[in-house]
Amino acid sequence: MLDIRRLTFAYSSQATPWVFDFKVEPGQCLAIQGPSGSGKSTLMNLIAGFLAPESGDIRFNGQSLLAAAPWDRPVTSVFQDHNLFEHLDVKTNVGLGVHPGMKLSSTQMNSIIHGLQRVGLAGLENRLPSELSGGQRQRVALLRAVMRSQPVLLLDEPLTGLDSATRTQLRDLLLEQKSRGVTMILASHDDEDRHVLADASWSL
Incomplete structure (x- = not known):
């Protein structure tokens, strides 16, 4: 289980910090909703280890991930910029x-x-x-x-801009991962993506 415990973070220009607090069971997908700038990508970066929280904890199967480097976390991410090696x-x-x-x-x-x-x-x-x-x-x-076959998959607008047939194809691929017990966090503005993939939603 992925357990986000009162995870707090704020950028220097931010008056009020974000506080993230939720749990996601294996094989479940949580959709994170909110307008641009509401903290969706920041949350993904915190879980992945690219940002350090001010307080709180990130636990997976009972163990804290805070001290683990990004490459040592049981997490893989798909961000909007794709991060391919050119x-x-x-x-x-x-x-x-x-x-x-x-x-x-x-x-x-x-x-x-x-x-x-x-x-x-x-x-x-x-x-x-x-x-x-x-x-x-x-x-x-x-x-x-x-x-990468990691147990936690972070998806930041993973299907945006794709045609309908390709979206269906990739949704099926992600549903297979869920059936294998992969925990997913999904940030998507697409109602159908959330409807097909998510078991619950959380608004920022």
């Missing part, structure tokens, strides 16, 4: 989610190729991110996150 091709970007040193077995490489087919990127495995559309980059980032 000098690496698509299959390598995805492969880094499987093994950071790219020491992949033939089975793992086959799973990457299958994953690319699954998200509609078959035949693009040797392209650089600069040769992809925004929607294609988005799919690479989401597939890489899923293939």
